[in-house]
Amino acid sequence: MFYTISNFRYLSLLISSVFSLLLSNSLAFRRDISILYSRIGIIILFYCIYLAYNSLFITYIDNGIGIFGNLFYVSSITHSFHILILFISLLVLNMTAFYPRKLVYGEYLGVFNLLFSKLQLLKKLTISNIILKNGEQYSILEYTLVLLFVVLGSILLISSSDLISIFLSIELQSYGLYLLCAIYRNSESSTSSSLTYFLLGALASCFILLGIALIYANLGVTHLDSFYIINNLSFILDQSVNKFNNYTFIPYSILLIAVGLLFKISAAPFHFWSPDVYDGIPTIVTTFVANIAKISILIVMLQLVYFTSNIYIFTNYSWTSSLLLSSLLSLTIGTILGLTQFRIKRLLAYSTISHLGFMLLALSINSVESIQSFIFYLIQYSISNVNAFIILVAIGYSLYSYNDSNINNKQIVDKNNSPIQMITQLKGYFHINSILALSFAITLFSFAGIPPLMGFFAKQMVFSSALQEGFIFLTLIGVLTSVISAVYYLYIVKTMFFDWHSYIYLNKLNNLRIPAILTHKNKKVKEFYLKSNFSLSSSFSLTISILTLIILLFMFMPNEWLNMSNILSILLFVPSTII
Template sequence: MIFISILTLIVAKALPSINSNLSSVYFTRISAIVFIYAGVLSFNTLYIQSIGSGIGIYSGLFQVTVISQFIEVFLLVIGSLILIAWPLRSSLNYISLSKDENLAPSGSVELSYSTDFSLIVLFSTLGSCLLVSTSDLVSMYLSIELQSFGLYVLATLYRNSESSTRAGLKYFLLGGLSSCLILLGAGLIYAYTGLTNFESIYSLISVSEVNNIIQGASLGAVLIIIGFLFKIAAAPLHNWSPDVYDETPTIVTIWLTIMPKISILILLLELHTQIGVIGPLNSITINLSSIQENSIYLLKNLLLISSLLSLIIGTVVGLAQTRIKRLLAYSTISHIGFILLALAINTEQSIDSLLFYIIQYSITNLDVFLIIIALSYIINNSYLNEDNDSIKDIRYISELKGKFFLAPLLSLSLSICLFSMAGIPPLIGFFSKQFVLYSAIGSGYYFMSIICIIVSVISASYYLKIIKVLHTEVEEDTKLLQARTRENLSVIRSYKLTENKYTLLSNFHSFLISTLTLSILFFIFKPSLILNSTQLLSLSLFNF
C-alpha cells in the first residue's frame, strides 16, 4: 500500500498540471491518510488465526508475526499524527513576515519542501515497516538502509539552514559507519555459516559442534548489535544524538526520536527469539556447549553494559544541559537504558514491560515535542512587532520562562509529560519504569535495579528544572508578551480569513495535544487496554 502510494505521489509531483494547481499541504494530508489506511489493512491481518509464530513471505525474507503487525500498526498511526502536524509548521517556517505588521509574505517563499517531506517520510516508514518483519540478513540490511537514507535527507530538509545541513551531514557520516558495522557483521555470519535466514542460522548454531562456526557467528552478531545500538543512540555510541537533535527542526526531531528507534528495538527483540542470541527459540531447552553458552553471555552482557552506560550518561550529562532538545536527547538515552535492560533480561515479563515502555515512550515523546512546537508558535507570534521577521524553534530552556502565564494549558500539559518522564505516580511513565524494575528484580538483577532507581531520582531534577522555568513569572516581559499576543491575534485572524495561509494553532493540533496528555494523566483508570495487548504479544513470542 505504501509503495503504491509512493509511486502515485511521484507521478503526481512530476505532472505540471497537478503540481501547479494542488497545494503542497494536500500531499502531506494524503500521506497521512495513506498511513491510516495502511494501518487498517495491517490491523485486519491480526485476525488471521493461522498466523501462529509467523508466516514467511517473499521466500522467507520477511516473517509476518502478531508482534510485527501490531508494531507496524502503531508505527503507521504515530506517523500519520506527525504528518498531520507538519503543514502548520511548514507555514510558519516559510512565511516571512514584513516589518510593518501586515503579516504579508515578503517574498516568494512557498511550501515547496512539504511534498518532498511527504515522499521522504513514506520511504522511511516503508523501511521501518519492513524492518520489524525482516527475517533474513539481506532484507535486514536493505530495510535499515531504506529507513536511514530517508532520515538523513529529513535532517537536511531545510537547505537554507546551516545548522540543519551540519546536523544532516554528521548524521549521514556516523550513520554510514554504523551501517558498515551491520554489513560487516552480516558478512561474517554468512561467511561462517553460508546462510542468511535467521531461523536457519539459529538451527545450525544450536546443533553445530564446530567452534569456528559458533565463534564467527557470535562475532558477526556482536557487530550487528553494536551497529544497531549506534543507530538508537545507546551509550557509549550516543555522541551524535544530542547534536543532531538540537540542530534539526523540531518537527523532524520528532521523527528521529520515535520512528527509527521503535523499528530497531523490535528487530533486536525478534532477533533474540528467532536466532536465539540471548536465549533458545520459544523457550525450548537445548543442551548448549560451553562455547555457545559463553557467546550467549557475551551478547547479553553487551546489552547490560550499554544499558548501564545509557542510564548513567543520559542522566548525569543531562543535568548540565541548557538547550531543551539536547536535554530531551539525553533523556531519550536514559530511557533507552531502561528498554535495553528489559531486552537483556528476555523473559515473558520483561518483554511485556519492554513493549509497554516503547508505547508510553512514543506517546509521551510525541506529546512533548508537539507542545514545544505549539509554544514556539505562541512565543514567536508575541514578537511579531519586532525586527525579527522569521519564526524559529525554541532552543533554550530559558525561552520557556514565565510561559505558564502566557499559555497555561500548554504549560500544564508539558508539566504532566515531564512528570511522566520522571516516573511520578500515577502517570503512565511511572508504571513503565515499575514494570521494568519488577522484571529485573524478579530475574535477580539487583544492581541494575538500584542503578535504575537512583538515575530516576536524579533525572527528575532536570525535568523539574524545566517545570520551574515554565512557572517562574517575569512581570514586565509577561505583561508585554500578553499585550503583543492580544494585538497580533486579531491581525493573524484577519489575515487568515483573507489569505487562508497563516494559522496560529490548528484545532487538530490542540485536540492531539489534549488527547495525548489525558491518556498520560488518566492511564490508571483504564490500564487494561494497553497492558492486555502487550501481555498477549509477549506470550506470543514464547508459546509457539
C-alpha cells in the same frame, strides 16, 4: 499466495502511494500545495492502519506467515508495531497538514454560518506571516514523500526474516532520515547536522554489514531461521567434538551487528552524535527522527536477543551481556550529562538515551515479564516523546506574536524552523498559555516516572522484571538515575510555572484591524473589522489533548494496554501449537 500477500497489502498501498507522490512531485509547479500532500499522506496512513488492524487477528491464529520467498514475515507482533509506527507518522504529518495558527471570530462560529456562509478577508497578505502560511515547512513538496519512504523502510525492517533484507531495510530507512534532516535547504544547522548523521550512520552500517558478512562466510546462510537452527544445534552438541568449528565466530559477528544497531538508536557508548543532530535539525523533523528509527531497530533487537541469547562469548557470559553494559552506560550518561544542558532539544536527546537504558535492561533479561515490560515501555515512551516534541512546536507557534528582549538571539540558530531552543525561552509560559504548559508538565512528569502517570507503571514493570531475575545492582542504578533525572524535568516545570516571563505582545498586532466580509449565497451580509485574535489550530490542540489524556488517565484504563503487551510477549515465547 493471495492469502499471504493480503495480510501485507498495506505494503502495496504504501509503495503505490510513494510512486504516485513521486510522479506528482515531478509534474507540480506550485510549491504551496505541499500541505495537500501531507493530508493525502494522512489518508494513506489511516487506511494502512485499518488494513493492519484487520490482518492482526488472522496472523494471531497462524502465529506468523512468511511472504515474498520468506524474506519477510507477518505476525501479530509485527502488525502491532506497524500500527504504532503508522500512528506516530500520522501524528507527525498532522503538524504540516494544517496551518498552525487560526484567526478566531466568535460570531462566525455558529452552525448556520459555518455551513451556509463564507468569511472573506480583504487583506490576506496582512496576516499571512502571522498564520505562517508562508513557512518553509509548507513549501517542501518532498517532505511527505521522504517520510513515506522512511515508514516503508521501518515496516519492512520489522518484518524482515533474512539478514540481507534487514540490511536493505535499515538502509532504506536511514537514507530517508538523512534526506529528511537536510530537507530544509536554507538551514545551515540542518545541513551540517544531517551530514554528521549521514557519516556516522554510514559507519554504523559498516559494522552491521561486516557482522552479516562474517556470518555468511562461516555458516553459509543468511536466513534467520537457518541461522537460529545452526545456533541451537551447536549449543546442544558437545563443542569438544569440533563439529562446528565456525561456531566461535558467531558471538563476535552478532556483537558487530549489535554495535551497529546501538549506534543507530544512539545508545551509550555510541550516543555522541545524537544531541548535536537533535539540536541542529528542525523540531518537526526531530519529532520523527527521535521515534521511528528507534522503534523498528529495537524490535529487530528483540527478535535477535530472543533467538540467540544462548550464544556465549565466554563460559558464563552471553553476548547479551553487552546490552547490559550499554544499559548501564545509557542510564548514567543520559542522566548525568542531561543535568548540564540548557538547550531543550539536547536535554531531550539525553533523556532519550536514559530511557533507552531502561528498554535495553528489559530487553537483555529476556523473560516473559521483561519482554512484556519492554513492549509496554516502548509504546508509552513513543507516545510521550511525540507529545513532548509536538508541544514544543506548538509553543513556538503560540509565541510567534510575542517578542522577548532578554533572549540572546546569537544562541538561537534557525529560529524560523526551531523557535524554541533554550530552556529560558519557557520562562513564565504558564502565564501565557496555561493549558499548553500543563500538558507539557504532565508529559515531563511521565518521563520522570511520577505516579500515577503512564511512565511510572512502565518503569515499575522494568524494575520488577529485573528484580525477579536477580539484577539487583542494575535495578538500584535505574532507581537512582530515575530520581536524578527528575531534577532536569522539574527544572523545566519550575521555569514554566514559577518564573515570570519577559514576553511583550507585538504592538503592530494590538492595532491590527483586518477588513472582512460575511457573505451568504454570494450576497454580502455584513462588513466589519477583525481584531488580531489568533489561537493555535485545532490540529495541534486535538493531538496534544488526546496524547496528554492518554498519559494522564492511563490508571483508569490499564487493562487493555497491559493485556496487549502481555499477549505479545507470550506469543513470542510460547509455540503456536500451544496457542
